[in-house]
Amino acid sequence: MNENSNDVMAVGLADYGGPEVLQVVRLRPESLEPGHVRLRVLAAAVNPTDVVVRTGGRAQSDRPITIDVPGMDAAGVVTEIAPDVTSVAVGDRVIALVIPSGEHGAYRTDVVVPEATVTAAPRGLTHAEAATLPLNGMTGWLALRALALNAGDVLAVTGAAGALGGYVVQLAKHAGLTVVADASAEDRALVSRLGADVVVPRGPGFAAAVREVYPDGVAGLVDASVQGAEVLPAVRDGGAVVTVRGYRGDGTDRVRVTPIISIEAIGSGALDEIRQLAEERVLDPRVADVVPASEAQQAHRRLQAGGLRGRIVLDLS
Incomplete structure (x- = not known):
């Protein structure tokens, strides 16, 4: 042209x-x-x-x-x-x-x-x-709505140092949740600053590390780093998991797995709420x-x- x-x-x-x-x-x-x-x-x-x-x-x-x-x-x-x-x-x-x-x-x-x-x-x-x-903020907003946890519940987050995971941590703390999140050694300070109450090592031992702190498992999990089946054991029986790449669980129905995509939040007021939270510095x-x-x-x-x-x-x- x-x-x-x-x-x-x-x-x-x-x-x-x-x-x-x-x-x-x-x-x-x-x-x-x-x-x-x-x-x-x-x-x-x-x-x-x-x-x-x-x-x-x-x-x-x-x-x-x-x-x-x-x-x-x-x-x-x-x-x-x-x-x-x-x-x-x-x-x-x-x-x-x-x-x-x-x-x-x-x-x-x-x-x-x-x-x-x-x-x-x-x-x-x-x-x-x-x-x-827009994309990561609305995805994080939608994840917490899908989990439907109560203030005081414990939420685990993978990929907490990333863009989506970081927003999930900040939104979860704003909602009154206790957050356990993963981080590499270099990212521990960052993830703590984002608001994580407990930081565990990033990697294949995530579920075991979460269970060391919370032996009964956590109420919910946002798998922002797309680790799939290997992180499900961190969640207690009857708990809830949100995934972002279509993963639907291990077929056992031990936990409720909900795949989400950001466009599901269009028209819900999510984007304007994200704007307000950014103005209030809830989101960084x-x-x-x-x-x-x-x-x-x-x-x-x-x-x-x-x-x-x-x-x-x-x-x-």
Whole structure:
């Protein structure tokens, strides 16, 4: 496509594969439908779900790939609204949860999204910080709702030093739960600062370490690091587990296992609640780095290498 003033800059892919398939491309603007909002995206967080898009894990088998644009987390400014939109106005700073499909994704400077997926950006946060909130914040919010624990109950969290796990720890403490979380030696101080009451070593001995502290097992578990069956023994009989990659348990029904996806929270008020909690500093957005969109390949390589303590954010300004 020849570049002109109406084109939208994006990071997309024409073939599925490694980080090298990500390229800066030019796309046409999306049309504004009723109930939708147009955003000038200024920052987009890089998430593991973006890797799934890049590698074809969400490919539609009956649709040949043209250009796919990853990205679920966007922060920016409202530039246009449909006549029936009432919750935001042109010029508002906002965050949005974007559901990628074809050329529609957060890695583009202009995106049109449903009103229900947009809320005001938290006051006091940069665009980069705000961009880390929608996907992981809503997933953590949904996880705690699915567990339905009571104040004082004990919740175990895997992957507590990561973006999702860290938000789960902070949301759990805000809800009055006692939290036991995993961490490497280097991350113990971080996980404690996030609010964990007890920190156990990260790794294959997680369940046994939790049982040493809580011999009867914990009431609930959020498996943010996707360890699956090996962490289930940490949970007491009749307890509850939330997973984020579709794992449905070991088939014994000893514990209740609930797989969740963030889009289940759309329209629930979760995104606005996440905004409020960020303004109140209940949630602490962590940005590992901010890089130009042209460095998306390297951002994906760093994400897949592991060890990030926060999200890399693409600067689309």
